[in-house]
Amino acid sequence: MIAFEGVDGAGKSTVLALVAAHLRQSGVTVSMPRVGKEHSSRPIREIRRLTRDRSNLALLPRAESLLYVSREAQVLDEHVRPALARGETVLLDRSMLTSIVIGAYGRGLELEACETIASLASAGLDVDLTLIFDVDPRTSRIRKRLEKIRSQRSRDGGRKGLSGSGFKERIRSGYLELAKRDRLPVFHTERSGPHEVAARVIAMLEHGAFEEPAEDATPWFITAPDVPFEVAVASLPPLVQLYFTRRMPMGRALRAGLLERERELAIWAADLEDPLLAPAAELAPELVLARLGALESSVVSKDALRQRLLESHPVEVARSLARVEGDAADRMRIQLAEAAPGAVVESLMGRADAFATSLRDRLWKHADAYERALGLQGCDDADSWRRREKLLQKDPALVISNLRGLASERVDPILTRFAELAPKPVLQALQGRGDATAHALRRQLLDTGREVIDSLIGLDDPSAWALREQMLDRWPSTVAWSLGGLADHAQTPAMLERCRACAPTDLFVSRRLYQATTTDSSSSK
Template sequence: MFIDFEGIDGSGKTTLSNLLAARLKRLGYRVAHAREGGELQAPAARRIRELTRDSRLLELSPRTEFFLNLARDAQQLDEVVAPALRRGEVCITDRYLYSQLALSGGGRGLPMSELMPACELASQGLWPDLVVLVDVDPDLARWRKRLGKLQSGRTQDGDSRKGLAGAGLAVRVRESFLELARKDPQRWLILENNDVPLRVLEQRLVDAVVARLEGREVPVQRIVPAPAALPAEPATVDTAEERFFRALDSVEVREPALAAWMVGGLPGLPAHQRRLVYTERFPALTARGLGGLDDEAAWTLRDVLAAVAPAEVATSLGGLASARAMMLRERLYAQAPVEVLSGLKGDSSPQAWALRERGMRDGKLAEVLCGLAGVDGDEAWLIREAGMQRKLYVEVARSLGGLSTERADALREVLLPHDRLAVLRSTTGLDTPVARGLREALAGKALKLVLRSLTGLTTEEAWALREKGAPRTKEALDSVDGLDDPRAWKLRVEHADRWPATVLSSLKGLPLGPHARALIDRLLTAHPARLPVLRNAYGVIATARHTPAPHARASRVETEALSQVEL
């Protein structure tokens, strides 16, 4: 029997496919997993995968990517899948040709009618007997992926080629998978992985697969949990806190680390009390989640965690330039020099320079460069020159973040042949000739980074790029975080149904005026049990309640933007 697992990145398909393989072996079946432990078993296929993930290959077209992925699957088929089936084994794959149809067709927009014949050729007529689609809310999948990177120490991983397209790619790929499943219900089994404990999903999956192996048909295509009882009243701004923490209770039972990660950055006593609960089990996650928090409770917790999670505590100090923050950095330097030096962005104080000088003496030029963003002056430029001599091109580019001078743009021009993406990242919030040229050149190749580089900008070019990008990916809304501008409000309202969680997070830092409340209420009503929506809604509300508002009533731009818009 040939069983294929499909789903968007972060859906859990790799974990579930390996759990199924282990369970079937214990039940006495002979099993081959073509991606056991998450690694493709054919060496040539692994090499091809590395090529297709390389974000430096910006000119790699969707058609070329499709053929490379096709070659990877063809090699896995010839070297692993077909031999296992000839031996009479149950063969499990983690992605097969359906992934190429969903990515290149649904995700990249190539015609399915042209892709299918090529897939038929690559398959040699061998298609899975059962396809398990692990379906998940794309927003939740992103949270899980970020958590996985943190727990495995891969926080410095850059974007893959798929990542450069923006989060909207996963949404379109998921929709394509669901359409493929709808057209072939006898072959596809949909397993929802949103709010059920892993052990329960595993057992339901094993039961369904064993039924197929024994010749018994599964009665339904979609395996779903029993629907949770929803409150009789819709969620609102006033009930968002209670709803979010109730949902978090359920998350804590099945994914406690995710629950600890989801309270990160949330101000106020209720969130702090939860962090205290998670501190002993997840000290590193709790410490990192203190980022952006400057209240007494957060500082007390930093002091407690400094000894056990120094790197994460240092990371949480990013953006804080108070004397208290600097004293803690000095205390943490010996244990976490990388995080301390990288967290000095925008800080030209004598204390910051003393730490940089210490880092230079310790041979940490790359880390010092990463913490030079937003810092001008002769001493900073001498360090950049040293970085260029050492060919630390990415780090030098990062050091240019926030600098809009002609000198900074001239260095960006020099850096372009070495790493265009690093240079693009350095232009966030800037309206310079190099920034404009890069955005125009890379909008079709790295839309996510182009849109994020617009953060805080209100130029006509920025609004045109946002309006063009918003139907395709959420990062257009990320770039209006905290913007109280008529066009920002218009963008939020128009795309609230497509990107609800992101529209909510873009309100963070704004006062809870009547239009903001109406938008929050609308999205909570539409998505009463969707965890990322609940979390972001509560984050906006909690931040507004703990930030002194400049005035109590709705701002002029809110009123101007939304007075004629139907919420």
């Protein structure tokens, strides 16, 4: 029995599938309880759903840890024991080690207790070999973001994502610490593709050892010191280069070359005046409309795209009307109400006028929770709060993340109540706020991670600058990013140079410095 373990985004599931295929071709009978993201067992699926459901904010760390243990115990008894009895080789996509790492390192439970519970639940059936797959959390973030854009799955997410980047960093540290303690093999997946990593796993299984290039432990975004940003990005693999040049004119040639085979990513990365938008509007007009959002471009006409897509892509057209007012836009909302009611509700964000309230009343029951929460963003009237309070009972994290821009007396009690349960959405709601309550919550949630500094973007009050100073050594790239919109501030140039000094090889910092010194700027992280 071999377990493939490690942080999300390290590629372990893909490598597992490749190793399984190789073993089968070699005549080995392989059993895999989990294929892809789903188990065949209903109890296991239900337990997984409970641990992932973001509406379960009240789920305590101990209870969560026991659920992870329960899931793996079910896997062992329902799948693994029978497979081993048949003489099959079992490959596990995660094991009891997941419950130990999440409980002890992610949630702060006692390590010994987590290991004892996992051992009891295993009932004497231990993994023969555990393989750890490691990647920097920021690399994982890049991969996951690109994959979500490619697959158009921007609206899914689980409970772990509510905890922030600090949680992921602690999880990674936990895996590496236990790998060192227990002498588990670690496969770094920063630069090599899944086939190369799978070949190393196979070499280890067949020969007891594997070789790994030293640079595979170094993320692509770590470069040689003093290399100009435009030179550094030119040496990156195409999709990593696309990520770092997104929304920047310097990436136009790359995007044009990727449009045919990676159209979702190329369009997402386009800047507003990118010539690529014209041919893209012919290939995938709905993606171009989504890319533009509430922004305007001289390359393509949003009005023309809307008219063209009105019948074929009503949801995309309705969403593109978000924050668009006027009689013409409202007539289009009425026209789309039957075909895309939820998206029309979503498009009403920031509006509490009679027309918007009437349309919400009419279409509310047809909208899902995400569309409802987004459609209430920026609304501070009594009717919106009545709806928001009901939604808060069902999916508080979703409501909280859409409180951004509101600073009424109703907001702060909600943020304070859920600060420890859903720190990332709370920090998202604080963006743009420089008041005392907002800064107190930031200080309370420092362990959440980079999101604390993300919430400071554009703020120039003394407390914001003090927090940047405090976190500069720890998160220089995020501090640099938080200076967006402060180009003319007297403190900005010196702070950016200090970010460079703290992380002279970090491409995230180099990108921000490049943007600060050129007109080739970005409107999106």
